[in-house]
Amino acid sequence: MAEIDTILNSYNREDEERHAKEEAKRLELKYINLVGYPFAPDVLAILSEDKSYEFRAVTYLKVEDKVQVASDQPKNEKLQAFLKEFGVAAKLTFSVSYCSKTSIEYALSLYRVLNPKIVEKDVSVTEEAEDKFEEEIKSMGELKDKITKVSTTELLDVVFAGAAKLDASDIHIEPGETNLRIRYRIDGVLQDVTELPMASFHNLMSRIKYMAKLKLDITHPQDGRFTIKVFTQDIDIRVATLPTSYGEAVVMRLLPKNRDFISLDGLGFSEKALASIKAAIATPQGIIINTGPTGSGKTTTLYAILKELNKPGKKIITIEDPIEYRVEGIEQVQIVHEQKSLAGHEDAEALASREQTSFLDALKGCMRQDPDILMVGEIRDKETASVALQAALTGHLVLTTLHTTNAPAALARLADMGVEPYLLAGSINLIIGQRLVRKLHTECGGKGCAVCHNTGFKGRVAIIEVLKPGSEVEKLILEKAPLRSFEETAHKLGMETMHEDGMRKVEQGLTTKEEVDRVTRDE
Secondary structure, three states, rough: HHHHHHHHHOHHHHHHHHHHHHHHHHHEEEEEOOOOOOOOOHHOOOHHHHHHHHHHHEEEEEOOOOEEEEEEOOHHHHHHHHHHHHHHHHHEEEEEEEEHHHHHHHHHHHHHHHHOOOOOOOEOOOOHHHHHHHHHOOHHHHHHHHHOOOOHHHHEEEEEEEHHOOOOOOOEEOOOOOOOEEEEEOOOOOEEEEEEEEHHHHHHHHHHHHHHHOOOOOOOOOOEEEEEEEEEEEEEEEEEEEEEEEEHHHHHEEEOOOOOOOOOHOOOOHHHHHHHHHHHHHHOEEEEEEEOOOOOOOHHHHHHHHHOOOOOOOOOOEOOOOOOOOOOOOOOEEEEOOOOHOOOOOOOOHHHHHHHHHHHHHHHHHHHHOOOEEEEEOOOOOOHHHHHHHHHHOOEEEEEEEEEOOHHHHHHHHHHOOHHHHHHHHHHHEEEEEEEEEOOOOOOOOOOOOOOOOOOOOEEEEEEEEEOOOOHHHHHHHOOOOOHHHHHHHHHHHOOOOHHHHHHHHHHOOHHHHHHHHHOOOO
């Protein structure tokens, strides 16, 4: 408290406060003396410490949604603009009072004394609202009608409720020249929800950035995270913003917590493919590589495998970026990037204190923990690939993913990275290639109805190919053969391609040829 005493003793207090009262009267503002004021930590924390120092302003009183701010520079235009924007984001109304220089210095010093923590109000759609929502929104058209009628403050709640109701995986908010477009990704395909006047954009964006702990006054790309409660379900929201010519676009991925993962038997794999996967994971060592583009279901497959392997007596460690789902009984490691990318992460404060951690760093650390099974979220470079493959050769079962178009391409990709052929030839148990195709909506026979948003599809199923490298494939690895040779040999050995698996599902009435062609055209 010595610092505070120094502040108080450095001025003629009576004269200073008398002048402050006169200045407040002249400015037609309320006057407040903050010295000795009984600050509540959660009220002081409404403005972050850096913003309080930047604007020489502190929050000292909160009654419902009305907040009183004190400053010795109350007419600062940047402060006024920030409070206006922040008020919209936080659903608060700010009023500014005038205080002396000593008052503001005293209040700012309390950040180190009180160590306040920010208390936030989350988006929440209650169980009571669920029945009403069930009645009002049964299709995309009814959701659009609902969105256009709600107030700005309720808009985000309805957008999230609609996404949860319609089983959307992502929400896209895209500003245009005159309108704001909102789209959902449902069953892997973007669908228009509605367009709103651009007047709604600023308030909506400010609210999202506030909840994700992103900087409101910064427009470069930012990543954040927060949790919402929709009906009875807690959902993690991953937020990514990107400046465009008409404003910041935002994509929000919905990740339901406490998700009950589908078992391997429930993924819809063919008997032959399923038998190959189960044989591969029953081996105590080696690596299983799952390939495909973003959104192809790789995470779901890996978690289904982990569910199968998660038995007493086995130590399983995963290295993920980010950790999408928490799994009981498994040690999960979060990759730590530079601090600016941690905004909104539920463990941001703890992570910020750590040094930057790559997949390679985390993998080396995990190897010292004596695991039986390792999952490396993604192989991105030669070093990580080499350590993972060495782990597979030395008594560990390793699961990982790689971004390639098909299973044979994984071998060529790893060779292109510079991985030594001897590591590849002796360590790979199985390579999986997969995509997700939309399933025909059985209730309308694929004709399209309000329930399936007139698409004729509802839900998705995986189509896969599995490659078990044998002596012929290992010979190609040692020869550093081109991709075409790997593909030809795989087919010669009887590997059923994703397209062939998809056509079988067409014959079973699960999907259409056009849908299979759509998702496998890059193969």
